[in-house]
Structure formats: C-alpha cells, structure tokens
Amino acid sequence: MAPRIGVVTFPGSLDDRDAQRAIRLADAEAVALWHADHDLQGVDAIVLPGGFSYGDYLRPGAIAAISPIMTEVIAAANAGMPVLGICNGFQVLVEAHLLPGGLIRNANQQFVRRDQRLIVENNRTVWTSEFEQGEEIVIPLKNGDGGYIANDETLKRLEGDGLVAFRYAGVNPNGSLNDIAGLTNERGNVVGLMPHPEHAVEPGFGPDAPEAMRSGLDGLRFFTSAVQALAQRV
Numbered sequence: 415m416a417p418r419i420g421v422v423t424f425p426g427s428l429d430d431r432d433a434q435r436a437i438r439l440a441d442a443e444a445v446a447l448w449h450a451d452h453d454l455q456g457v458d459a460i461v462l463p464g465g466f467s468y469g470d471y472l473r474p475g476a477i478a479a480i481s482p483i484m485t486e487v488i489a490a491a492n493a494g495m496p497v498l499g500i501c502n503g504f505q506v507l508v509e510a511h512l513l514p515g516g517l518i519r520n521a522n523q524q525f526v527r528r529d530q531r532l533i534v535e536n537n538r539t540v541w542t543s544e545f546e547q548g549e550e551i552v553i554p555l556k557n558g559d560g561g562y563i564a565n566d567e568t569l570k571r572l573e574g575d576g577l578v579a580f581r582y583a584g585v586n587p588n589g590s591l592n593d594i595a596g597l598t599n600e601r602g603n604v605v606g607l608m609p610h611p612e613h614a615v616e617p618g619f620g621p622d623a624p625e626a627m628r629s630g631l632d633g634l635r636f637f638t639s640a641v642q643a644l645a646q647r648v
C-alpha cells in the first residue's frame with residue numbers, strides 16, 4: 415500500500431497544495447492535515463509546507479510552532495516519524511526546537527527568489543537517501559527570512575556530527591552562517607531547508623532553464639527518498 419504523507423495547512427500556508435502534488439508524483443497518498451486539529455490521521459510522514467503561517471507575525475514560524483497540531487507533530491518526530499520542513503516549514507521546525515538555531519531576515523533585507531544550487535552534504539537522512547553525497551542540485555528559493563544563525567557551539571556540533579544536510583553553492587543568497595541551507599536531526603528523520611523541493615518535481619515547472627543545468631526534477635527525489643524509506647520499514 416502506498417505510504418500516507420500528511421501536509422499541514424496553517425493559516426497563511428501557500429505551498430501546501432504543491433507539497434501534496436509532489437507527494438502524489440512520488441507515488442504516495444497525500445493527506446491534508448489542519449493546524450487546529452490534534453489528529454495526524456494515521457499518516458506515515460509529515461511535510462510542513464512553505465508560506466507565511468499566521469502572517470509571519472512575531473517571527474516566521476513562531477506561532478505555528480505552538481499551534482494545536484504541533485503537539486502531535488513534535489511527539490511523532492521525537493518517536494522517529496519522518497518530518498520535512500520546507501522554508502516556512504523549516505522556520506516552524508526551528509521555532510519548535512526540533513532543529514537548532516534560528517532564521518533571520520536575509521542579509522540584503524530583500525525577499526529573494528532564484529533557482530538555487532545546493533550541495534547535498536548528508537544523504538543518510540530519510541529525505542535525502544536518493545542523492546549522492548556531495549551531489550549538486552538546483553531547486554527554487556523564495557523567502558525573506560532565510561538567514562541561518564546559530565551560536566559557535568551549535569555550529570561546531572552541526573558540522574562535527576554531519577547535521578548540515580544542504581549547503582548553498584555558487585551564491586549564498588541570504589548570509590546564512592557556513593552557507594547552511596538545510597539541517598537534519600541526529601536520527602535523520604527530521605529535515606528542514608529553506609529552498610523548495612516541491613517546486614522542482616515536474617519538467618517545465620521547475621528550474622529547467624539551460625543555465626540551471628538540470629531537468630527540474632531534483633526536488634522529486636526528496637519525496638521518493640521518503641517513500642523508499644517508508645516502504646523498507648514494513
């Protein structure tokens with residue numbers, strides 16, 4: 415049976431439908447989850463999508479991190495359920511302390527949208543196993559608060575333990591420390607990143623311009639990685 419992957423919709427989520435479509439293209443069932451419920455509907459994995467949850471009030475992700483469904487998401491993540499946070503979803507994971515550090519305004523104070531090159535630094539996570547270690551991929555980036563910060567001790571731990579999942583290549587678009595674009599937890603089930611894999615899952619709709627070098631499908635492998643991992647678990 416196809417795995418069931420839930421996508422949480424918060425007020426202000428933008429990319430929840432795109433995440434659902436990416437999940438279906440990876441041959442899984444997409445399940446819509448609602449921020450105000452305490453019900454994960456028996457899903458096997460969860461995606462926290464991009465957008466402006468609660469209007470980015472206070473800090474991006476701060477209010478979503480204490481919304482009702484996050485009680486269940488945090489418990490499930492701590493029990494090993496695969497959770498992927500994309501952009502605003504990454505901000506939610508950080509605000510919920512499922513991943514360390516913080517995300518602040520881009521260094522140039524502008525909203526940045528670009529096809530972004532990334533290096534896959536850790537392919538031993540549930541969401542990255544279909545990549546080669548050190549592989550370069552291209553997926554879209556679009557955010558205003560993508561600057562990754564952490565204290566020296568945390569940065570040292572992230573680097574020492576291989577918890578940097580993705581690093582910006584070519585251009586650091588937002589001033590993130592150590593060019594960090596995405597992180598994993600120790601167990602490899604919780605991954606968060608600022609760029610958007612769900613927008614690079616179909617030819618013609620992702621970064622498939624000649625200069626982007628790729629087919630526009632690099633994002634699909636995040637979802638097929640998780641589907642593979644879930645299939646092996648049974």
Ligand SMILES: NC(=O)CC[C@H](N)C(=O)O
Nearest residue numbers: 464465501502557558559
């Ligand atoms: N694309 C997004 O998810 C945007 C994330 C966030 N609200 C920001 O602008 O930083």
